[in-house]
Structures are given as structure tokens and as C-alpha cells.
Amino acid sequence: MYAEKQVVLGVSGGIAAYKAAALLRLLVRAGADVHVVMTQNAQEFITPLTFQTLSGNPVHTNLFNLIQEREIGHIGLADRADLVLIAPATANLIGKVASGLADDLLTTTIMATKAPVLFVPAMNTNMWENPVCQQNRAKLSDYGYHFMQPVHGELACGWQGQGKMPEPEDIFDCAQPLLGTQDLGGKTVLVTAGPTREELDPVRFLSNYSSGKMGYAVARAARNHGAKVILVSGPVHLTAPQNIETIRVQTANEMHAAVITHAKRADVVIKAAAVADYRPANRADLKTKKSQGPTSLNLVQNPDILDELGQNKQDLLLVGFAAETNDIRQNAKAKLTQKNLDLIVANDVSLDDAGFDVETNIVRFFSADGTIEDLPKMSKDEVAEALIKKLVTLMGQKPEGRSGR
Numbered sequence: 001m002y003a004e005k006q007v008v009l010g011v012s013g014g015i016a017a018y019k020a021a022a023l024l025r026l027l028v029r030a031g032a033d034v035h036v037v038m039t040q041n042a043q044e045f046i047t048p049l050t051f052q053t054l055s056g057n058p059v060h061t062n063l064f065n066l067i068q069e070r071e072i073g074h075i076g077l078a079d080r081a082d083l084v085l086i087a088p089a090t091a092n093l094i095g096k097v098a099s100g101l102a103d104d105l106l107t108t109t110i111m112a113t114k115a116p117v118l119f120v121p122a123m124n125t126n127m128w129e130n131p132v133c134q135q136n137r138a139k140l141s142d143y144g145y146h147f148m149q150p151v152h153g154e155l156a157c158g159w160q161g162q163g164k165m166p167e168p169e170d171i172f173d174c175a176q177p178l179l180g181t182q183d184l185g186g187k188t189v190l191v192t193a194g195p196t197r198e199e200l201d202p203v204r205f206l207s208n209y210s211s212g213k214m215g216y217a218v219a220r221a222a223r224n225h226g227a228k229v230i231l232v233s234g235p236v237h238l239t240a241p242q243n244i245e246t247i248r249v250q251t252a253n254e255m256h257a258a259v260i261t262h263a264k265r266a267d268v269v270i271k272a273a274a275v276a277d278y279r280p281a282n283r284a285d286l287k288t289k290k291s292q293g294p295t296s297l298n299l300v301q302n303p304d305i306l307d308e309l310g311q312n313k314q315d316l317l318l319v320g321f322a323a324e325t326n327d328i329r330q331n332a333k334a335k336l337t338q339k340n341l342d343l344i345v346a347n348d349v350s351l352d353d354a355g356f357d358v359e360t361n362i363v364r365f366f367s368a369d370g371t372i373e374d375l376p377k378m379s380k381d382e383v384a385e386a387l388i389k390k391l392v393t394l395m396g397q398k399p400e401g402r403s404g405r
């Protein structure tokens, strides 16, 4: 989302200004061209040199700096920006913008830009909860400015409460949809991710190597394209993505119940989860001792969630994943047909750079209309983006029944 985008990072004067440096690094690594604008007070907390070094661009501090004026003009940044991110946004800055003041370069840029603006507030709890600040926030939200909620925790001033700036990774994640095309606007996409765990007793379970990375990337990509996303996640070590309804489950049966319930409000279901096909016939309530342990396991079959959706689908667009180690084409095509899918994403999990718990994937799309597309090795975010673009195309090809619900 950030590649080749012009981002203005506005930094106002709060202790959280140091975290803006980490955010800047994330943006630059993702390919954004970032121009930092600092208020006078921000420079009391962190030096412009830090941001200049990390961004590779001059840092802008003055409304009427003769050199900066000659190079970009004092509203040049506002014109060029694809996104304006204000992190941290102090009560003072929010108040000034809400009051129509533009008395420094940052407030002028915010007032002059047509790009989306995301405020990331950080301040003392009492300041955040003050009705004046809340009214200013509400007023700006009504005008179409975007806000993240400050998080609860221990504040630099010693207070416990809401007021902390969210972590840079969360800000980075939250801002992405503001850069994307909203071609899934009005659609609801349900994504499943991760493995399931089938317990043998309170300390042991059957599972698989799925990390959930692919499914989480798909959920974020769908959200970035404007969809409302419901993520049904098995047990993984990933944080819930911003602005996505995340439902945590453990077992295949729990995933089955969650998916069947929530698929009723979905236009698209993407099943990236690696669901365990079998579970132990009996789960012991107490830890099974070595001396009494079974030497073989009795297993019973779990419901095939995707198959059930496929057999009952009406205008639902259904996407499966096929994790294979051999005969990929044959196996993927068989699953596409048997489960009545619109698309299946097949990958060879025996390859080093594909499949479970790696950052990249090498996939092939098999569509119900018979077309096959081979994608090169990509990051999981890039695969997810390609999948969502493919879905948008498929939705456009469906004659009826997908225009919203």
C-alpha cells in the first residue's frame, strides 16, 4: 500500500514523539516517500536530524523558511501528499485544527491538504477525556478526518489510563486502507486463518505448522480494499489486525460454528485456515499418565467447513486454499470442483519459500472458469493483494447477486 506513496508525517510536541521515529522507519521500509513536518514543541522532544536521517528527506519545521519555501512552497507538501499522518497528535494540535487555526507549517498542511488525514492522539488521560478535546475530536471526525483511539496503559506522566499512543506497527496497519482503492466497499469478507488444535487431554493436542500469516495478510488486504472483514482465527502468535473483527477459536468444531454463523452476513468467504481433518475420539479431562497412556489414537472426522459452505452456497463467493506436497494441479482442481468453489489458491508446502510459517509464498490460482494463473515468489502481503485483486475481477464478472446486501 505504501510503495511509492507520498506520506506527510506530522509530529507534534508530546513525549510519544520518539515513537514517530519507529513509525517513520516502517513507512520508509514499505517504500513510502516520507516528509516529516514538526511543530516547534516537537523539536523539544526529538531532533529534526533524527527524522531527516531516517527519511532521507529534509525535515520541515517553519511556515516561512526561505529555502524550504523556494523548494516546495508552504502548501506544496499538502498538495503532493497521498496521506497525512499526525503521530503524536496533542490536544493542542487537535484543538487548533478543530478551531480552523493554521499558524504553523503542520496546521497549514493539514488545513490545505485534500489527502486523507489520520490523527493518532497521545496525551494525559484527563486531557483526552476532557469534553473540550472530545468535542474537537468529534467535530473533526464529522468533517471526515480519521482518528485512532489512544490506548490504555501507564502514561509518561505517571497516570494509568487511556492516552498512550498506539504502537508504530498498529498505526502503520491502521493507515493502510486510507491509501487503497475502495473497490470492496460495502462488501463483507470472512477470512479464516491459522491451524486448529484438537486436544487429547489438558496438556496435549494435535495440530499442524500453520502460522496464520497468509490468512492475516488476506484479511488486511481485504480491509485495505474497503471491505468489512471478519477474521476467524485459530491459535496463532499474531496480533489482531486493526479495524478487523477478530474471532478466536481453538478447534475445528469451534471454527465450524463461527464460520457457519458469520458466513450468513458475508459476500465472500476465504478459507486460508489449515483445519485439522480429524480430532481424538475422546478428550481426557485429566492429564494422561505415561503408565496409562494409549499406544494408538482413535480419531473421528471433523466437519469440512468449506465443503459445507460450497454445497449450500447461493450468491456467496467462495475461495479455498490447497496446501499440497505433490500432484498440485490435480489435487487443487479436484478440491475446486468437489467443494464447489469459485477459486482455489494452491501452494506446494514442501518448497522452502512457500507454505507454513515463512514470509513468502509461491501460489497458483485455479478458477472455476478453468483459468490458471501462476504467481512468482512473493511476500504473503503481495500474494494477498493479488488474491483480492483477482476477487474484485471475479465479482465484476458475476452477472447478478453481488451488488451488495
Ligand code: CTP
Pocket (backbone or CB within 6 Å): 252, 271, 272, 273, 274, 275, 276, 277, 302, 303, 304, 305, 306, 307, 319, 320, 321, 322, 323, 324, 335
Ligand atoms: N477445509 C475446511 N474444513 C476442513 C478441512 C479443510 O474448511 N475440515 C478447507 C481449508 O480451509 C482449505 C480447503 O478446505 O481452504 C482445503 O484444505 P486442505 O487441508 O488443503 O484439504 P482437505 O480438504 O483437508 O483435503 P486433504 O487433507 O485430503 O488434502
